[in-house]
Amino acid sequence: xxxxxxxxxxxxxxxxxxxxxxxxxxxxxxxxxxxxxxxxxxxxxxxxxxxxxxxxxxxxxxxxxxxxxxxxxxxxxxxxxxxxxxxxxxxxxxxxxxxxxxxxxxxxxxxxxxxxxxxxxxxxxxxxxxxxxxxxxxxxxxxxxxxxxxxxxxxxxxxxxxxxxxxxxxxxxxxxxxxxxxxxxxxxxxxxxxxxxxxxxxxxxxxxxxxxxxxxxxxxxxxxxxxxxxxxxxxxxxxxxxxxxxxxxxxxxxxxxxxxxxxxxxxxxxxxxxxxxxxxxxxxxxxxxxxxxxxxxxx
Amino acid sequence: xxxxxxxxxxxxxxxxxxxxxxxxxxxxxxxxxxxxxxxxxxxxxxxxxxxxxxxxxxxxxxxxxxxxxxxxxxxxxxxxxxxxxxxxxxxxxxxxxxxxxxxxxxxxxxxxxxxxxxxxxxxxxxxxxxxxxxxxxxxxxxxxxxxxxxxxxxxxxxxxxxxxxxxxxxxxxxxxxxxxxxxxxxxxxxxxxxxxxxxxxxxxxxxxxxxxxxxxxxxxxxxxxxxxxxxxxxxxxxxxxxxxxxxxxxxxxxxxxxxxxxxxxxxxxxxxxxxxxxxxxxxxxxxxxxxxxxxxxxxxxxxxxxxxxxxxxxxxxxxxxxxxxxxx
Amino acid sequence: xxxxxxxxxxxxxxxxxxxxxxxxxxxxxxxxxxxxxxxxxxxxxxxxxxxxxxxxxxxxxxxxxxxxxxxxxxxxxxxxxxxxxxxxxxxxxxxxxxxxxxxxxxxxxxxxxxxxxxxxxxxxxxxxxxxxxxxxxxxxxxxxxxxxxxxxxxxxxxxxxxxxxxxxxxxxxxxxxxxxxxxxxxxxxxxxxxxxxxxxxxxxxxxxxxxxxxxxxxxxxxxxxxxxxxxxxxxxxxxxxxxxxxxxxxxxxxxxxx
Numbered sequence: 001x002x003x004x005x006x007x008x009x010x011x012x013x014x015x016x017x018x019x020x021x022x023x024x025x026x027x028x029x030x031x032x033x034x035x036x037x038x039x040x041x042x043x044x045x046x047x048x049x050x051x052x053x054x055x056x057x058x059x060x061x062x063x064x065x066x067x068x069x070x071x072x073x074x075x076x077x078x079x080x081x082x083x084x085x086x087x088x089x090x091x092x093x094x095x096x097x098x099x100x101x102x103x104x105x106x107x108x109x110x111x112x113x114x115x116x117x118x119x120x121x122x123x124x125x126x127x128x129x130x131x132x133x134x135x136x137x138x139x140x141x142x143x144x145x146x147x148x149x150x151x152x153x154x155x156x157x158x159x160x161x162x163x164x165x166x167x168x169x170x171x172x173x174x175x176x177x178x179x180x181x182x183x184x185x186x187x188x189x190x191x192x193x194x195x196x197x198x199x200x201x202x203x204x205x206x207x208x209x210x211x212x213x214x215x216x217x218x219x220x221x222x223x224x225x226x227x228x229x230x231x232x233x234x235x236x237x238x239x240x241x242x243x244x245x246x247x248x249x250x251x252x253x254x255x256x257x258x259x260x261x262x263x264x265x266x267x268x269x270x271x272x273x274x275x276x277x278x279x280x281x282x283x284x285x286x287x288x289x290x291x292x293x294x295x296x297x298x299x
Numbered sequence: 300x301x302x303x304x305x306x307x308x309x310x311x312x313x314x315x316x317x318x319x320x321x322x323x324x325x326x327x328x329x330x331x332x333x334x335x336x337x338x339x340x341x342x343x344x345x346x347x348x349x350x351x352x353x354x355x356x357x358x359x360x361x362x363x364x365x366x367x368x369x370x371x372x373x374x375x376x377x378x379x380x381x382x383x384x385x386x387x388x389x390x391x392x393x394x395x396x397x398x399x400x401x402x403x404x405x406x407x408x409x410x411x412x413x414x415x416x417x418x419x420x421x422x423x424x425x426x427x428x429x430x431x432x433x434x435x436x437x438x439x440x441x442x443x444x445x446x447x448x449x450x451x452x453x454x455x456x457x458x459x460x461x462x463x464x465x466x467x468x469x470x471x472x473x474x475x476x477x478x479x480x481x482x483x484x485x486x487x488x489x490x491x492x493x494x495x496x497x498x499x500x501x502x503x504x505x506x507x508x509x510x511x512x513x514x515x516x517x518x519x520x521x522x523x524x525x526x527x528x529x530x531x532x533x534x535x536x537x538x539x540x541x542x543x544x545x546x547x548x549x550x551x552x553x554x555x556x557x558x559x560x561x562x563x564x565x566x567x568x569x570x571x572x573x574x575x576x577x578x579x580x581x582x583x584x585x586x587x588x589x590x591x592x593x594x595x596x597x598x599x600x601x602x603x604x605x606x607x608x609x610x611x612x613x614x615x616x617x618x619x620x621x622x623x624x625x626x627x
Numbered sequence: 628x629x630x631x632x633x634x635x636x637x638x639x640x641x642x643x644x645x646x647x648x649x650x651x652x653x654x655x656x657x658x659x660x661x662x663x664x665x666x667x668x669x670x671x672x673x674x675x676x677x678x679x680x681x682x683x684x685x686x687x688x689x690x691x692x693x694x695x696x697x698x699x700x701x702x703x704x705x706x707x708x709x710x711x712x713x714x715x716x717x718x719x720x721x722x723x724x725x726x727x728x729x730x731x732x733x734x735x736x737x738x739x740x741x742x743x744x745x746x747x748x749x750x751x752x753x754x755x756x757x758x759x760x761x762x763x764x765x766x767x768x769x770x771x772x773x774x775x776x777x778x779x780x781x782x783x784x785x786x787x788x789x790x791x792x793x794x795x796x797x798x799x800x801x802x803x804x805x806x807x808x809x810x811x812x813x814x815x816x817x818x819x820x821x822x823x824x825x826x827x828x829x830x831x832x833x834x835x836x837x838x839x840x841x842x843x844x845x846x847x848x849x850x851x852x853x854x855x856x857x858x859x860x861x862x863x864x865x866x867x868x869x870x871x872x873x874x875x876x877x878x879x880x881x882x883x884x885x
Contacts, residue, residue: 059807059810062803062806062837062841063686063806063837063838063840063841063843064679064683064686064687064843065844066675066678066679066683066843066844066847067676067679067680067683067843069679069844070672070675070676070679070680073672105844107844107845107848108672108675110672312885350885353711353884353885356711356714356715357714357715358710358711358714358715358883358884359883359884359885360881360883376717376718376719377717378717379715379716379717379718380716380717382715384711384712384715384716386708386711386712386715388708389708389712390707390708390709391709391712392637392641392709394640394641394644403633403637404712404716406629406630406633407630407633407634407713407716407717407718408716408717409629409630409717448712451712455716461715
């Protein structure tokens, strides 16, 4: 009786343990999902950095600050990407994250360049903090005096975000003097000084950014800006044509087909993203709703 | 020339959590071990045998006193080249095989690799562990480890071999082999100094013994002198002695043990034997046996250390048995 | 001399058989492999991330190895009493300490070499070529090895004094504090008390300065270390290791093995 009882008990314990294991796991999974969701919802509303100072972090990193900088850099990219996905209008942590990244590794040039584009850019494209971007870039220039492209980025912020053409030209001039600077910097300085707000100048600058882009996001942003500029230019041309048509015919056109029929255009005009242009009721060109061009970038 | 000499060797340890108390592990120990003899350091556990050995091998430093090994001072490291040592409860390196370990030991003696290989092989054979030469030491039994320990003590063909409890962990066959080995070593002209608490081994092997108890040397002398001391006592066994007889006998007999119908007496003084025998016969007791008992090392040992652990009583007992010994 | 080499080689073999070693190496190599993936997430700094992660892994894992094995170098032998069979042979105590030290140093150098080869393999895989500029990585590796030399010395010294666990704690603490010596000095100056300032200054020169040996970040950007820094750091390491080993020998000479 006792031996049989012992065996019986043995099987029981094993089964019970196995069952318990399984049940706990099954309970854990939905629980963890719930916790994740709750925390995520919380983290969306509370945007804080637990260690706000990059210099303290640098001290604590015991010689691994480079790696920590790289980790923070990926956080920057992820943060920005996620915010864009959520169609956020605020990028509160972008500046601080970039600051920490560059505190940890002042020579991580790509962080400065990223900041130049996305920190300065107005919402929803960026954080809309051009002054912070200027500060960031200035620190970058101090830490990397030989990296002349940062001067270009600095000048670019003055030009595009602050519309301060005189300062932009000045910065481009200084940058042109740095060893190894691209030959076009001088030309850029002159162009900016002479023809500050013109579309051609802007296209020149954005083309340079596109060409030098050190990251997919920067490159895409530059492309979007170029397309917008191109569309802007094309729309100005189309507006002039529409005006000519109106003057000629005495009534405004309602679609570009009329212009094609009247010989003003060879074919139906399409914007750089391939969508056809439309005509507004007030007789001006506009983008189709399906167009991928974002004119808000051109504020 | 003496192989080992100690002069008033004393060792104190600081014990207690704050090292505030002092424990005297050895007190003024004086030994003389002649070259070529087998010397046994005997004593109960905790007597200080291992401490003595460790001082001689410079693993522990004496508080007072000095010693010489092969005529050299203790801090002469070069002297170690001619000495072999088997530690108590040997532990070596788990990850090494027996052969690798002996090779390492040989390296430390500065032997050439061919020489190391040859000696290691021979020693492993001699100690009966040749089959396990490629097995890592962690898989060895205590007895096998003991044998490997003896092998590494002999790898440098030493003049003087220290063995701390060489028989421990061995079965009777193993002990016999080690005993034979020790005798062989003596035959090769080596001096063997070993410690043990197994008296029968010492009795069979030693030329000289010293008895250590609680740090003090209780006795030291040539074994044949100790054992050739004549009759230590006489044992008398009677059957059903009368109570009056017993009362008379107990005055002269040392121990009286009753088992059923039989009573066993020990009569220390030879002179008393005839008298007590006559007494017993007069009372009509039946005499089962009458045996003279020669002193054994155990008796000597018990006399020196005292069965109750009282050194004073031990002294008294020793003087009662009339042994002439070198006392400390 | 031969005996030192013998003990060193023996220590090396013993360390190599520690299974933990293999786990750490494999883990480190895996990390380096992951860095290749990691880098491709954020284009433009692949090489920087790879070098940072690779060297930081080598440094951290090597540190763990140095501490983990170093603390048992002497204390294990004492605890298990295998030391009595060594010191009863014609081996000077100083030779024993030196042999143990060199054995562990050898172990770490070889492990670091293996991991460095892994890093270079990863670099090669990334760019399909190795430029001369990639050689500066070796400078950082050299500094990392110098750090190991110091840590092993510390672990060895503590191993002569206390138990393995405490040795690990002390060694790790000294390593961490050794990275903050400049801050300690600054702190002492800021407090305004001359006594504290004196104390912190003395402390900062007494403890080993590990922060001088951090070259990972600059090497990741392809910048080399100036020659005089290489030289002075080597000298510093040599001197400080000399101090540590002398102290260990001093303590060990007086040590008894009951």
